[in-house]
Amino acid sequence: MNKEETKFSVLCSLFNWMQRSKTSALKRSKFRKFLDNFCKAGDYFSAIRLILPSLDRERGSYGLKESVLATCLIDALGMSRDSDDALRLINWRKGGAKTGANAGNFALVAAEVLQRRQGLSSGGLTIKELNDLLDRLASGENRAEKTSILSTLVQKTNAQEMKWIVMIILKDLKLGISEKSIFHEFHPDAEDLFNVTCDLKLVCEKLRDRSQRHKRQDIEVGKAVRPQLAMRVGDATGAWKKFHGKEVVVECKFDGDRIQIHKNGTEVHYFSRNFLDHSEYGHAMSDIIIQNVQADRCILDGEMLVWDTSLKRFAEFGSNQEIAKAARDGLDSDKQLCYVAFDILYVGDTSVIHESLKGRHELLQKVVKPLTGRLEILVPNGGLNTHRSSGEPCWSLIVHTLDDVERFFKETIENRDEGIVLKDLGSKWEPSDRSGKWLKLKPDYIRAGSDLDVLIIGGYYGSGRRGGEVAQFLVGLAERPVANTYPRRFVSFCRVGTGLSDEELDAVATKLKPYLRKYDYPKKAPPSFYEVTNHSKERPDVWVESPEKSIILSITSDIRTIRSEVFAAPYSLRFPRIDRIRYDKPWHECLDVQSFIELVDSGNGT
Ligand code: ATP
Numbered sequence: 001m002n003k004e005e006t007k008f009s010v011l012c013s014l015f016n017w018m019q020r021s022k023t024s025a026l027k028r029s030k031f032r033k034f035l036d037n038f039c040k041a042g043d044y045f046s047a048i049r050l051i052l053p054s055l056d057r058e059r060g061s062y063g064l065k066e067s068v069l070a071t072c073l074i075d076a077l078g079m080s081r082d083s084d085d086a087l088r089l090i091n092w093r094k095g096g097a098k099t100g101a102n103a104g105n106f107a108l109v110a111a112e113v114l115q116r117r118q119g120l121s122s123g124g125l126t127i128k129e130l131n132d133l134l135d136r137l138a139s140g141e142n143r144a145e146k147t148s149i150l151s152t153l154v155q156k157t158n159a160q161e162m163k164w165i166v167m168i169i170l171k172d173l174k175l176g177i178s179e180k181s182i183f184h185e186f187h188p189d190a191e192d193l194f195n196v197t198c199d200l201k202l203v204c205e206k207l208r209d210r211s212q213r214h215k216r217q218d219i220e221v222g223k224a225v226r227p228q229l230a231m232r233v234g235d236a237t238g239a240w241k242k243f244h245g246k247e248v249v250v251e252c253k254f255d256g257d258r259i260q261i262h263k264n265g266t267e268v269h270y271f272s273r274n275f276l277d278h279s280e281y282g283h284a285m286s287d288i289i290i291q292n293v294q295a296d297r298c299i300l301d302g303e304m305l306v307w308d309t310s311l312k313r314f315a316e317f318g319s320n321q322e323i324a325k326a327a328r329d330g331l332d333s334d335k336q337l338c339y340v341a342f343d344i345l346y347v348g349d350t351s352v353i354h355e356s357l358k359g360r361h362e363l364l365q366k367v368v369k370p371l372t373g374r375l376e377i378l379v380p381n382g383g384l385n386t387h388r389s390s391g392e393p394c395w396s397l398i399v400h401t402l403d404d405v406e407r408f409f410k411e412t413i414e415n416r417d418e419g420i421v422l423k424d425l426g427s428k429w430e431p432s433d434r435s436g437k438w439l440k441l442k443p444d445y446i447r448a449g450s451d452l453d454v455l456i457i458g459g460y461y462g463s464g465r466r467g468g469e470v471a472q473f474l475v476g477l478a479e480r481p482v483a484n485t486y487p488r489r490f491v492s493f494c495r496v497g498t499g500l501s502d503e504e505l506d507a508v509a510t511k512l513k514p515y516l517r518k519y520d521y522p523k524k525a526p527p528s529f530y531e532v533t534n535h536s537k538e539r540p541d542v543w544v545e546s547p548e549k550s551i552i553l554s555i556t557s558d559i560r561t562i563r564s565e566v567f568a569a570p571y572s573l574r575f576p577r578i579d580r581i582r583y584d585k586p587w588h589e590c591l592d593v594q595s596f597i598e599l600v601d602s603g604n605g606t
Contacts, residue, residue, distance in 0.1 A: 006043045018030055052179055064137075117159075219345060226275070228438060236402060242436060243424060252420060302378070307373040381394050457544055531568045554579040
């Protein structure tokens with residue numbers, strides 16, 4: 001072994017120092033000292049890929065999340081699976097030996113276990129050797145192979161070193177320093193170069209000399225670019241103020257996979273937000289891209305979604321991989337991948353990110369030939385062939401007033417979409433920028449754990465596809481009963497229709513159907529179990545004839561509740577959404593009005 005090679009133990013000392021240093025400036029200076037005094041320039045990439053493991057694309061994924069890593073480590077250390085230490089690793093979320101210590105931090109629980117099994121002296125591993133072993137770990141085909149490599153690592157390290165290796169495998173070193181600071185300390189142009197290439201090796205090799213500046217590089221076809229991002233805003237008013245005087249477009253925020261499509265002749269790549277190349281999309285999409293993107297070389301920015309051909313709408317998030325697999329295996333399905341391009345970054349031999357969004361929209365229309373439900377473009381007032389609902393003509397709209405924004409937001413939420421993105425039509429597309437050229441507005445849903453369990457007390461008929469069927473519910477809160485008795489009255493609370501799949505909605509509607517009654521108000525008052533306000537504008541089409549026949553729904557909503565003038569309860573919810581149907585919960589366990597008000601007043605719901 002070459003004595004000159006950088007030892008992993010040296011890098012571990014740097015990690016320990018950085019972790020202990022309080023300020024970012026101190027952490028940065030330790031890192032600089034390491035580069036100048038302890039790391040050969042030829043080892044920069046080997047070292048920095050271990051410091052920023054989540055940015056390293058040279059090796060594939062390890063396939064080792066905490067639970068699998070726990071079992072592999074148990075075997076690598078030759079421990080019995082039911083020993084105390086093995087159980088500690090498996091139950092890492094609960095913590096280590098001292099009750100609860102290190103709970104939820106796998107590397108620290110592992111360090112505790114390793115300390116009892118490994119010596120103090122370093123095995124002398126170099127960072128090059130460690131990277132070779134990590135390459136083998138990533139390419140290991142099965143658990144047995146991975147376990148055997150972990151066992152080699154255990155033999156060549158001490159407990160300290162192995163703890164850091166575990167953190168590298170989990171891709172989070174918790175050093176308390178941002179990747180931006182690491183880049184800036186390494187070289188003033190490192191971040192810029194990384195943003196347009198997503199290639200850590202290239203950055204470390206090209207920028208070895210800190211004193212030599214690098215000319216700003218533009219994006220290239222075939223190299224993933226770090227995506228332009230959106231800044232979150234609290235409400236439409238805030239967003240509107242930020243864009244004061246600008247020309248603004250609002251777009252639906254689609255809930256799929258952010259994908260950059262790079263077309264180079266007949267070669268097509270699909271880069272995710274983490275710059276992984278998702279070649280699995282190729283089977284379903286590449287021919288479409290090659291035929292309908294009318295530029296030999298092009299980069300599109302957009303969202304990969306699933307289009308349901310029978311329901312004629314986008315499917316809910318989560319089925320992209322499954323549909324990509326079905327397409328690869330030639331399986332028949334009424335669902336297909338659909339790419340919605342909302343931006344264009346490169347055409348022919350030119351990067352177009354410096355043009356205004358307005359100009360890029362024009363290019364998008366020139367270059368991409370849309371194909372309904374397969375390849376769509378998102379440009380203002382049209383473009384997308386698939387209209388979202390009969391009343392709403394487009395998914396993208398140039399807005400002139402705050403009212404326009406609020407209306408678009410409301411319609412988007414009612415259509416079960418995730419939120420909206422507002423964009424400055426005069427802005428450039430900037431890699432990795434989150435400074436506010438794009439703003440995202442989403443309802444703030446009450447955190448899980450404070451779901452509201454409410455009782456269905458009435459139903460509203462739907463229109464279109466759900467004509468003649470109950471499509472929305474009026475839900476109520478219980479009036480707090482005397483101790484040890486069931487509630488006798490329910491107070492109307494809000495109207496809710498989104499959140500369930502069609503199948504779930506059908507199941508609830510069918511279960512309730514025998515108990516639904518029409519009451520021709522004001523000729524006939526609703527059942528006496530229900531309290532509705534006198535001036536209530538909200539009257540369901542049907543009522544559930546008595547509460548014990550009904551079903552509890554868990555709903556969630558925007559955390560800002562609103563004072564209700566429409567429903568009988570004093571507050572109602574903004575953008576309520578059904579989380580799940582609680583067939584398991586009896587009707588009388590419905591949340592009562594007082595508990596709800598306490599929840600609102602305690603700040604949990606305001
Ligand atoms: P989130 O979890 O809210 O999606 P994020 O951190 O992944 O946030 P942001 O940049 O904050 O990403 O939000 C923008 C994301 O929204 C994009 O990465 C993209 O995946 C998605 N998106 C959906 N529709 C659009 C659209 N019309 N324009 C831009 N981004 C969109």
